[in-house]
Amino acid sequence: MRIDDHMNGVKTVAIAGHVRPDGDCIGSSMGLYLYFQKNYPDVRVDVFLEDIPEEFLFIKDADKINHTFTTDVESYDLFICIDCEKGRTGEAEKIFDAAKKTINIDHHISNTGTGDVTYIVPTSSSACELAYDVMDKDKLDINIAQALYTGMVTDTGVFKYNSTSPKTYEIAGKLISYGFDFTWLIDHVFYEKTxxxxxxxxxxxxxxxxxxxxxxxxxxxxxxxxxxxxxxxxxxxxxxxxxxxxxxxxxxxxxxxxxxxxxxxxxxxxxxxxxxxxxxxxxxxxxxxxxxxxxxxxxxxxxxxxxxxxxxxxxxxx
Structure with missing residues (x-):
C-alpha cells in the first residue's frame, strides 16, 4: 500500500490514533501529518488525539494537534486511522464514520481491520514502521524521520522487544541518516523521568x-x-x-x-x-x-x- 495512491482529488485529510496516545501513536500520526504538509501543501490536514505526554512535544507541529475533536469539516475526503481500529479512536470515531474514504494502518494482532482500505501487519514492530512503508522514501525529511523514529524507539523498547526485526533496524538506520540527535531522543522519551x-x-x-x-x-x-x-x-x-x-x-x-x-x-x-x-x-x-x-x-x-x-x-x- 502506498499512501500517495490515495491522494487523487483529496482536499481534506483527518488522522487519528488511539485514546491515551503513546509514542508510537503520536509518532506515526505526526509522521503522516508532516508528510502531507511537506508534499501536499494545498491539502488541509488535521490530527485528532487526546492530550499527549509533554515529552513528545518536541516533535515538529505537535502543538497543532486537535485535542478538542471539533472541526468545521463536515466530511473529510480521507481519514487515516493508525495504530488502532476505529473503535479505539475515542471522540474521533464520529469523524471517521463521516469521512468519504477511510484507511486503517495498524500492527496490533487484535485488529481485524476497519476501513475501506486496510494495511494490518501484526509482525511489524510499530505503526511508525508501517507509516514508513507506505511513504515515498524520496519525499521524507528530517522532521518526518524524527517523528517516525520516536514511535519505533518507544514501541520496541529501544529495539529489544521480539517484534524488532532486521527490517526494523534497517529502517531505523535510514531514519537516523537524516541527522537528528537520536541519542538525545532515546534518553528523552524512554529513560528521563521527573x-x-x-x-x-x-x-x-x-x-x-x-x-x-x-x-x-x-x-x-x-x-x-x-x-x-x-x-x-x-x-x-x-x-x-x-x-x-x-x-x-x-x-x-x-x-x-x-x-x-x-x-x-x-x-x-x-x-x-x-x-x-x-x-x-x-x-x-x-x-x-x-x-x-x-x-x-x-x-x-x-x-x-x-x-x-x-x-x-x-x-x-x-
Whole structure:
C-alpha cells in the first residue's frame, strides 16, 4: 500500500490514533501529518488525539494537534486511522464514520481491520514502521524521520522487544541518516523521568506482589495515591516494564485507578503467556508481549480476572 495512491482529488485529510496516545501513536500520526504538509501543501490536514505526554512535544507541529475533536469539516475526503481500529479512536470515531474514504494502518494482532482500505501487519514492530512503508522514501525529511523514529524507539523498547526485526533496524538506520540527535531522543522519551515519576515508580515497586508461584507480578496505584503525588496516568508509563525485569516472572500486571473503581491495565509478558489473548477476553487488545485493557470494579476482582485467563494458558501447556 502506498499512501500517495490515495491522494487523487483529496482536499481534506483527518488522522487519528488511539485514546491515551503513546509514542508510537503520536509518532506515526505526526509522521503522516508532516508528510502531507511537506508534499501536499494545498491539502488541509488535521490530527485528532487526546492530550499527549509533554515529552513528545518536541516533535515538529505537535502543538497543532486537535485535542478538542471539533472541526468545521463536515466530511473529510480521507481519514487515516493508525495504530488502532476505529473503535479505539475515542471522540474521533464520529469523524471517521463521516469521512468519504477511510484507511486503517495498524500492527496490533487484535485488529481485524476497519476501513475501506486496510494495511494490518501484526509482525511489524510499530505503526511508525508501517507509516514508513507506505511513504515515498524520496519525499521524507528530517522532521518526518524524527517523528517516525520516536514511535519505533518507544514501541520496541529501544529495539529489544521480539517484534524488532532486521527490517526494523534497517529502517531505523535510514531514519537516523537524516541527522537528528537520536541519542538525545532515546534518553528523552524512554529513560528521563521527573522526580515525582521516580517517586511513584518506587512506590509501585515497593507495593508490588507476586502471584502464581512468582510467575506473575502485579502492582496497583490507587486514585488516592496518584492524587497524593500529584501525578497523572502518563507519569506511570514504564512501570509495567520495570516490573517485568523481576527474575522468574512470566507476566507483569500494572493497574492504576483512572476514575473511582475503573482501572487502566497494562500487561507485559516474556512470551510464555500471550497477553493479547488475556486482554482481548477482557475487552482490550495488543500484542503477545504487550497489551492492555480497562476494567471496572475493585482492584482485587480485576487481578483475579486477569490471572484466571493467565492460568488457562498455563493449563493448556500441561
Amino acid at each position: 522526580y515525582l515519576q521516580n517517586q511513584i515508580l518506587g512506590r509501585a515497586l515497593l507495593e508490588s506482589i507476586t502471584l502464581m508461584d512468582g510467575k506473575v507480578i502485579a502492582s496497583v496505584v490507587s486514585r488516592q495515591t496518584m492524587d497524593f503525588y500529584g501525578v497523572t496516568g502518563s507519569d506511570l508509563d514504564g512501570i509495567v516494564n520495570q516490573l517485568m525485569f523481576t527474575i522468574g516472572t512470566d507476566v507483569s500486571i500494572f493497574m492504576y485507578e483512572d476514575e473511582p473503581m475503573m482501572y487502566r491495565v497494562s500487561l507485559r509478558s516474556n512470551g510464555n503467556i500471550d497477553v493479547s489473548r488475556v486482554a482481548k477476553l477482557l475487552g482490550g487488545g495488543g500484542h503477545v508481549r504487550a497489551s492492555g485493557c480497562t476494567l471496572n470494579g475493585t482492584a482485587h476482582d480485576a487481578i483475579n480476572s486477569i490471572t484466571k485467563y493467565i492460568q488457562q494458558q498455563y493449563d493448556e501447556k500441561k
